[in-house]
Amino acid sequence: MAAPKFLSCIKCLVVALGVAIAASVAFIYSGLYPMGVDDRHTALTYWALETLRERSISRASADIEVPSDLDTPERLLAGGADYNDMCAGCHLQPGKAENDFTLGLYPAPPNLTRQIQGSDNLESWAQRRFWIIKYGIKASGMPAWGPGHNDERIWNMVAFLQRLPDLSSEQYQILSARGAAESSHH
Amino acid sequence: MQRKTLSWQTTLAVSGLLLVFSAQAHEIEKHMKDAENPNCAAMKNIDIAKMDPDDPVTQAIMQKCMNELHADELTPDISRGDQPEAAKKDAAKRP
Numbered sequence: 587m588a589a590p591k592f593l594s595c596i597k598c599l600v601v602a603l604g605v606a607i608a609a610s611v612a613f614i615y616s617g618l619y620p621m622g623v624d625d626r627h628t629a630l631t632y633w634a635l636e637t638l639r640e641r642s643i644s645r646a647s648a649d650i651e652v653p654s655d656l657d658t659p660e661r662l663l664a665g666g667a668d669y670n671d672m673c674a675g676c677h678l679q680p681g682k683a684e685n686d687f688t689l690g691l692y693p694a695p696p697n698l699t700r701q702i703q704g705s706d707n708l709e710s711w712a713q714r715r716f717w718i719i720k721y722g723i724k725a726s727g728m729p730a731w732g733p734g735h736n737d738e739r740i741w742n743m744v745a746f747l748q749r750l751p752d753l754s755s756e757q758y759q760i761l762s763a764r765g766a767a768e769s770s771h772h
Numbered sequence: 773m774q775r776k777t778l779s780w781q782t783t784l785a786v787s788g789l790l791l792v793f794s795a796q797a798h799e800i801e802k803h804m805k806d807a808e809n810p811n812c813a814a815m816k817n818i819d820i821a822k823m824d825p826d827d828p829v830t831q832a833i834m835q836k837c838m839n840e841l842h843a844d845e846l847t848p849d850i851s852r853g854d855q856p857e858a859a860k861k862d863a864a865k866r867p
Contacts, residue, residue, distance in 0.1 A: 657828050658828055659828045659829075659831040659832035659834075659835055660832075661828075662828055662829065662832040663832050663835065663836060666832075749828070749829055752829065753829065754818075756811070756814040756815060756817075756818065757815075757829060757833060759808075759810065759811050759814065760810040760811065760812060760814070760815065760832075760833050760836050760837060761810075761829070761832055761833065761836065763807070763808045763809055763810040763811070763836070764807035764808065765807035765808055765809035765810065766809065766810075766836075
């Protein structure tokens, strides 16, 4: 007697699952989902996406070996020039609080000139930054720079990011300029 | 039919070229064409003596603006050849 009841319960669950999948597919094809940036995620969706992203990056970057020589002037100069060319458009530079990208992208790209959050664990911070630069983040506007840049070049950018919040706009300009200084004393 | 094939070939060739160009877009040499020069003169308004000579940021600025900023403006010790340890290590690394 108990077996037929159990089977009918399973049938019910299978039917419910089928209906849920069909409804989801119908919703996707309906075009009813508001895709525009002006329509913000609900708090629950935002939490789910952010948690998914953070947990995924933490797990994937955990075993990355951080070079011991990140804090060198050579790395700052090399990373600064690349940051200025590839990242400053979205992640800003000292003296700038916003631009079209920070206003228009959703989620807004983080302002990397601000003090590092969770700086008590710099190794984990560096691992995560390296991973994000190398592999990018899906559907966020953050590209993967790995295909066109070797690991050393990416570490240079991580080194620069580590010191970016300390820089004045004058220091930033000098460290990020690719050209050589023109001497006014000769 | 032949025209259609040709059009596909052209599309493929153009896509391939674009892919190659985009892959080269971040070579350092490509950036050098529009390279901005460092505005070392801006540092003259800053009290450089208060900057830590062992700080990699100070050392990087010094490397970049060696011609603009006299070494003695940055730190008297450096001008006497008495470089900080980190700067000595960096100099040893250079070819």
